[in-house]
Amino acid sequence: MTPSNPAVPPTATVEPTWAPRYAEQVGAIAQAEILKIRRDPVELITRAAQPILWLLVFGQVLGRVKGISTGDESYLAFFAPGVLAQSVLFSAIFYGIAVIWERDLGIIHKLLVSPAPRSTLVLGKAIASGLRGLVQAVIIYAVVLLAGISVSLNPLNVAGVFAAVLLGSAIFSTFSLVVACWVKTREKFMGIGQLLTMPLFFASNAIYPLTLMPGWLQAVARLNPLTYLVDACRSLMLPGLPGSQGLPLDFAVMILVLIAMVAVATKMYPNLIR
Amino acid sequence: MSSDSIFAIQTQGLTRSFGAMTALDHLDLSVERGLIFGLLGPNGAGKSTTLKMLTTLLEPTAGTARVAGFDIVRDPARVRSRIGYVPQSLSADGALTGFENLRLSAKLYGLPPAQRGDRIQEALDFMALGDSAGKLVKQYSGGMIRRLELAQAMLHRPSVLFLDEPTIGLDPVARQTVWEKLRELNRDHHTTVLITTHDMVEADHLCHSLALLHRGTVAAIGKPAELKARLGPDADLNDVFTHFAGTDLREGGNYRDTQQSRRAANRHS
Numbered sequence: 001m002t003p004s005n006p007a008v009p010p011t012a013t014v015e016p017t018w019a020p021r022y023a024e025q026v027g028a029i030a031q032a033e034i035l036k037i038r039r040d041p042v043e044l045i046t047r048a049a050q051p052i053l054w055l056l057v058f059g060q061v062l063g064r065v066k067g068i069s070t071g072d073e074s075y076l077a078f079f080a081p082g083v084l085a086q087s088v089l090f091s092a093i094f095y096g097i098a099v100i101w102e103r104d105l106g107i108i109h110k111l112l113v114s115p116a117p118r119s120t121l122v123l124g125k126a127i128a129s130g131l132r133g134l135v136q137a138v139i140i141y142a143v144v145l146l147a148g149i150s151v152s153l154n155p156l157n158v159a160g161v162f163a164a165v166l167l168g169s170a171i172f173s174t175f176s177l178v179v180a181c182w183v184k185t186r187e188k189f190m191g192i193g194q195l196l197t198m199p200l201f202f203a204s205n206a207i208y209p210l211t212l213m214p215g216w217l218q219a220v221a222r223l224n225p226l227t228y229l230v231d232a233c234r235s236l237m238l239p240g241l242p243g244s245q246g247l248p249l250d251f252a253v254m255i256l257v258l259i260a261m262v263a264v265a266t267k268m269y270p271n272l273i274r
Numbered sequence: 275m276s277s278d279s280i281f282a283i284q285t286q287g288l289t290r291s292f293g294a295m296t297a298l299d300h301l302d303l304s305v306e307r308g309l310i311f312g313l314l315g316p317n318g319a320g321k322s323t324t325l326k327m328l329t330t331l332l333e334p335t336a337g338t339a340r341v342a343g344f345d346i347v348r349d350p351a352r353v354r355s356r357i358g359y360v361p362q363s364l365s366a367d368g369a370l371t372g373f374e375n376l377r378l379s380a381k382l383y384g385l386p387p388a389q390r391g392d393r394i395q396e397a398l399d400f401m402a403l404g405d406s407a408g409k410l411v412k413q414y415s416g417g418m419i420r421r422l423e424l425a426q427a428m429l430h431r432p433s434v435l436f437l438d439e440p441t442i443g444l445d446p447v448a449r450q451t452v453w454e455k456l457r458e459l460n461r462d463h464h465t466t467v468l469i470t471t472h473d474m475v476e477a478d479h480l481c482h483s484l485a486l487l488h489r490g491t492v493a494a495i496g497k498p499a500e501l502k503a504r505l506g507p508d509a510d511l512n513d514v515f516t517h518f519a520g521t522d523l524r525e526g527g528n529y530r531d532t533q534q535s536r537r538a539a540n541r542h543s
Contacts, residue, residue: 021384028381036369106363113329115355116382273331
C-alpha cells in the first residue's frame with residue numbers, strides 16, 4: 001500500500017500516521033488472501049465453469065421464449081450481465097466458509113488480538129473477494145466474446161463493469177462474513193448459504209427484466225443488492241438497452257450497502273470466537 | 275497509566291458467566307512482571323475464559339483486569355498493542371510461507387516499514403527458522419510451526435506474552451526447544467509469560483509461579499516448590515493437582531473444547 005503522502009516517509013522513529021497504517025493493515029489482509037488464491041487457483045477456475053453452462057445451455061433455451069422482451073438486443077446479450085452478477089454472487093456468498101475454517105484453526109483468534117482495527121480485517125477480506133470477482137469477470141468476457149455475443153467493449157464501460165463487480169463481490173462476501181459470525185459452524189453455514197443464493201438470484205433482474213415480474217416480486221427485487229449489480233453491468237455492457245435504473249443510483253446503492261455490511265461485520269466479527 | 279506497577283497482570287473480581295453457568299467467579303490474581311506464570315486446572319476450570327478476557331477477546335461479565343498497564347475493558351486497543359498471544363490451535367497460516375506470516379503480523383501490529391525487515395530477521399534467527407522462511411508453513415513440522423507462532427507473537431516486543439498450552443502435541447525435543455525459547459524471551463527481553471497447561475512437567479520446569487484454578491476460582495497459588503511442600507516431602511505437582519481438583523467427578527469442557535484440543539494435539543505432521 002502506498003502512503004497517501006509519499007513526501008513524508010515513515011521512519012523508524014516516527015510512527016506512520018493513522019491513514020497509511022490503516023490502509024496498510026487492510027492491504028496486509030488482502031495481500032495474504034491474494035497470495036493464497038494465486039497458489040491454489042483451481043477453485044477460481046472451476047467456478048468459471050458454472051456461468052459458462054448458465055450462459056450457453058440455460059441461456060440458449062430461454063432465449064427461444066418469446067415472452068421476455070429484451071429490446072433490440074439478443075436474449076444472450078441481455079443474460080450475459082446477469083450471469084456475470086450470478087457468478088459473483090455464487091462465489092462470494094460462500095466466502096464465510098473460509099472464515100469459519102480459519103476460526104476453527106485459531107487464525108481468527110490471533111487476528112482479533114492484534115491491535116489492527118477490526119474493520120481492517122473485514123475490509124481486507126472484502127477487497128480480496130472483489131479481486132476474485134474481477135478474475136471471473138475476465139473469464140466471462142472471454143466466453144461472451146468467443147460465443148459471438150455482442151457487448152460494449154468501450155474501455156470506460158469495461159472499467160465500469162469491473163468497478164461494479166468489485167463492489168458487488170465485496171458486498172456479498174461481507175454479507176457472507178456476517179452470516180458466518182452468526183451461525184459459526186460449517187454445516188449450518190452451508191445450509192443457509194444454499195437457502196440464500198437461489199432467492200437472491202431469482203428475485204433479481206438477472207434472468208428476466210423487472211417489468212416481467214408481478215408487483216410484489218418487483219418490490220422484493222428492488223431491495224435486492226444483486227438487482228443493482230445486474231443493472232449496472234447491463235447498462236454498461238449494453239448501453240443502448242432501455243429500462244436501466246441509472247448508473248448513479250446503482251453505484252450509490254451498492255456503496256451504501258457495502259458500508260452498512262462492513263459496519264455490521266466489524267461489530268459481529270468478535271462473536272465468531274465466542 | 276500505571277506502567278511502573280510491579281504487576282504485569284492484575285485482575286479484580288474478574289467474572290464471566292455464560293447464561294446460568296459461571297465460568298469464572300470473582301478471580302483476583304496478580305502476576306508480577308518478569309515471571310513465567312502457569313495457569314493450571316481441570317477442563318472447564320476457567321483457564322481459557324481467563325485467557326480470552328486477558329487478551330480482550332471476551333468481555334468480563336463483572337470485574338476487570340489491568341494487563342501491561344492498561345484496563346482490558348476501558349482500553350482494549352492499548353492492551354492489544356502491548357501483548358502477544360499464541361492460541362492453542364494452529365494460528366499460523368499453512369497456505370503462506372513463514373516469512374509471509376511474519377510480514378502479515380508486522381503490518382497488523384503497525385511496525386514502521388523501516389523496522390520490519392530487521393525485526394522479522396531477528397525473530398527468524400531467534401527461533402532458528404531462517405532457512406525455512408521461504409517454505410510454505412504446511413510443510414513445517416509441529417515444532418517449527420510453534421516456533422513460527424512464537425516469532426509472530428514477539429515481533430512487536432510485547433511486554434506480556436500469553437500462550438494457551440504451548441507444547442500440546444509436540445514431541446519431547448520440540449517441547450524442550452519451545453521451553454528454551456520461552457526462557458530466553460523471558461530473560462533477554464524481560465517478557466512476562468503466562469501459559470495455561472495440563473502438563474505438570476511443564477508447569478514444574480518452566481514456570482516460576484503457578485495458580486491452580488478450580489470451578490472458576492483460585493484453589494492454590496505459589497511457586498511449584500511451595501505447592502509441593504504443602505503436601506509433604508515426596509509430593510509432586512500431580513499430587514497437588516489431584517489434591518485441589520481431582521476429587522471432583524464433575525467433568526468440564528464441552529464437545530467443541532475437546533474437538534479443539536484433539537485437533538491441536540494432532541497437528542504435528
